[in-house]
Amino acid sequence: MGTGRLYAAVAAGGFRRYATYRVATAAGVFTNTVFGFILAYTYIALWHEKPHLGGYDQAQALTYVWVGQAMFAVMVLGSAGFEEELIERIRTGDIAVDLYRPADLQLWWLAADMGRALFQLLGRGVVPMACGALFFDLALPDGPLPWLACLVAVALGALVSFAIRYIVALWAFWLLDGAGAMQITWLTGVFFSGMLLPLNVFPGALGDLARLLPWSALLQAPADVLLGEADPIGTFAFQLGWAVVLLAVGRLIQSAATRKVVVQGG
Amino acid sequence: MVDLDGRPAGRVTEDPFGRYGAVSRVRDGLRAYRMIAAMWIRSTMAYRASFAMTTFGNFAATSFDFVAILLMFSQVDELGGYALPEIALLYGTSAVAFGLADLTIGSMDRLGRRVRDGTLDTLLVRPVPVLAQVAADKFALRRLGRVTQGLFILGYALATLDVTWTPVKVLMIPLMVASGGLIFCAVFVGGAAFQFVAQDASEVQNAFTYGGVTLVQYPPSIFAKDLLRGVTFVLPLAFVNWLPGLYVLGRAYPLDLPTWVAFAPPLVAVACCALAGVAWRAGLRTYRSTGS
Numbered sequence: 001m002g003t004g005r006l007y008a009a010v011a012a013g014g015f016r017r018y019a020t021y022r023v024a025t026a027a028g029v030f031t032n033t034v035f036g037f038i039l040a041y042t043y044i045a046l047w048h049e050k051p052h053l054g055g056y057d058q059a060q061a062l063t064y065v066w067v068g069q070a071m072f073a074v075m076v077l078g079s080a081g082f083e084e085e086l087i088e089r090i091r092t093g094d095i096a097v098d099l100y101r102p103a104d105l106q107l108w109w110l111a112a113d114m115g116r117a118l119f120q121l122l123g124r125g126v127v128p129m130a131c132g133a134l135f136f137d138l139a140l141p142d143g144p145l146p147w148l149a150c151l152v153a154v155a156l157g158a159l160v161s162f163a164i165r166y167i168v169a170l171w172a173f174w175l176l177d178g179a180g181a182m183q184i185t186w187l188t189g190v191f192f193s194g195m196l197l198p199l200n201v202f203p204g205a206l207g208d209l210a211r212l213l214p215w216s217a218l219l220q221a222p223a224d225v226l227l228g229e230a231d232p233i234g235t236f237a238f239q240l241g242w243a244v245v246l247l248a249v250g251r252l253i254q255s256a257a258t259r260k261v262v263v264q265g266g
Numbered sequence: 267m268v269d270l271d272g273r274p275a276g277r278v279t280e281d282p283f284g285r286y287g288a289v290s291r292v293r294d295g296l297r298a299y300r301m302i303a304a305m306w307i308r309s310t311m312a313y314r315a316s317f318a319m320t321t322f323g324n325f326a327a328t329s330f331d332f333v334a335i336l337l338m339f340s341q342v343d344e345l346g347g348y349a350l351p352e353i354a355l356l357y358g359t360s361a362v363a364f365g366l367a368d369l370t371i372g373s374m375d376r377l378g379r380r381v382r383d384g385t386l387d388t389l390l391v392r393p394v395p396v397l398a399q400v401a402a403d404k405f406a407l408r409r410l411g412r413v414t415q416g417l418f419i420l421g422y423a424l425a426t427l428d429v430t431w432t433p434v435k436v437l438m439i440p441l442m443v444a445s446g447g448l449i450f451c452a453v454f455v456g457g458a459a460f461q462f463v464a465q466d467a468s469e470v471q472n473a474f475t476y477g478g479v480t481l482v483q484y485p486p487s488i489f490a491k492d493l494l495r496g497v498t499f500v501l502p503l504a505f506v507n508w509l510p511g512l513y514v515l516g517r518a519y520p521l522d523l524p525t526w527v528a529f530a531p532p533l534v535a536v537a538c539c540a541l542a543g544v545a546w547r548a549g550l551r552t553y554r555s556t557g558s
Binding site: 021023024026027028030031034035037038041042044045046049050053078177178179183184186187190196197199202203 | 293316319323326327330333334338340341342343344345346384464465467468469470473476477480481484487488489490493557
């Protein structure tokens with residue numbers, strides 16, 4: 001099997017694995033929709049108080065809410081993704097088996113995670129977004145071009161999301177228990193991705209800093225591309241830059257970690 | 267076979283009425299709950315550093331809702347006509363109420379998984395009420411983090427609020443926390459009962475528990491009328507903090523409700539718990555083991 005086909009098969013496996021849980025997906029859609037409604041009303045109150053806050057009008061702010069709910073599962077902003085399993089494999093030593101496979105560890109998990117992200121986009125992204133558009137006045141683009149640009153930004157964001165979580169998971173080689181590291185990543189991710197509030201509403205220097213950090217690639221970037229608030233090419237370059245840097249860091253840690261592995265025998 | 271207190275097991279089925287009535291059943295349930303919870307606390311305390319970290323993590327994670335409100339108030343002076351201390355009162359009371367419910371029976375949302383993997387069967391054969399076992403299972407003391415952050419915000423609200431305190435208004439605060447906690451407990455139990463039917467739908471339960479507490483942390487004035495009707499008459503979350511809280515703040519109630527509804531939370535809480543109990547029994551009766 002060619003390497004390309006191998007990783008395609010792994011990605012398809014990641015997709016199918018999540019597609020199996022249909023009731024859980026429907027339940028997730030329901031939850032994202034409920035939270036979307038609650039957030040939408042708070043944003044309406046906020047933008048009523050201060051129209052054009054952060055450069056958005058109310059329709060754009062509401063669109064941001066629903067993009068956020070659609071990205072929640074895709075970018076793994078709420079719970080754990082593959083990293084929980086990878087940490088468990090490192091802890092138990094099963095990782096030794098993975099390292100002997102004729103496949104690259106990082107690419108293997110990347111393929112599986114991209115399959116998952118694609119499923120979450122279709123399974124948990126489309127319906128809340130459509131529901132939001134049905135009940136609220138959203139600022140959605142007319143032509144197909146902004147939508148396509150947004151999809152590219154989502155794909156690049158998913159790549160950055162993977163790269164961050166891969167680095168976190170590899171710390172388990174040294175820490176053995178990844179719970180603390182995962183929790184810190186989760187907290188920073190929610191805060192700096194713009195899940196709490198759009199980053200352009202953050203006050204002063206905090207907002208500027210948040211926009212430079214990699215987490216802004218996960219939610220703020222795709223949302224701004226869809227809203228026509230950001231230049232797509234510049235946004236892609238920003239996301240790609242972080243993806244390359246973080247994937248390279250992950251690779252460095254991976255080679256350091258695998259040199260450390262001592263297989264204890266059967 | 268003997269039960270945890272060394273008495274012969276099997277009394278539940280042998281003598282369902284008579285001296286083993288509803289009161290002693292509740293007492294047995296509470297005792298079992300205490301023992302299981304104590305066991306989990308002991309096991310948590312074996313790793314004190316880890317406990318301290320996860321409790322702090324819980325504190326930080328649950329503070330995010332208020333951080334979002336603070337970020338909003340860095341841009342505006344009021345939200346839906348409410349100032350920050352007023353929202354802090356609504357937030358603090360509901361956060362402490364929810365935190366207490368989450369601490370005591372937050373593990374109920376694992377029920378769906380137990381039904382799926384068949385481990386619920388183990389609980390059914392023990393001579394202890396299933397509800398007590400499920401509720402105390404994996405009792406997580408780290409959830410004190412949420413209660414603590416709620417208490418901080420409540421303290422901030424009480425210190426900064428511009429309210430003429432009367433004895434009734436002072437009494438209203440503990441009343442809100444206690445009744446609100448019971449209402450959220452009922453939501454947890456009702457959600458778990460629903461999971462007997464829909465086994466991997468624990469996220470639906472999250473929508474009502476975590477979604478519910480997020481909703482009532484904001485003032486009612488910002489939500490649509492239909493939503494307010496829903497959380498007043500259908501799933502009565504408005505009684506957790508909105509109605510008694512607006513009495514304390516001296517503000518008009520939503521939906522032109524009469525003044526006395528501010529004093530209804532204890533009754534609503536008892537009614538919710540009774541309904542949740544009925545739902546739980548119905549759910550347990552429909553349970554069919556997966557056999558795995």
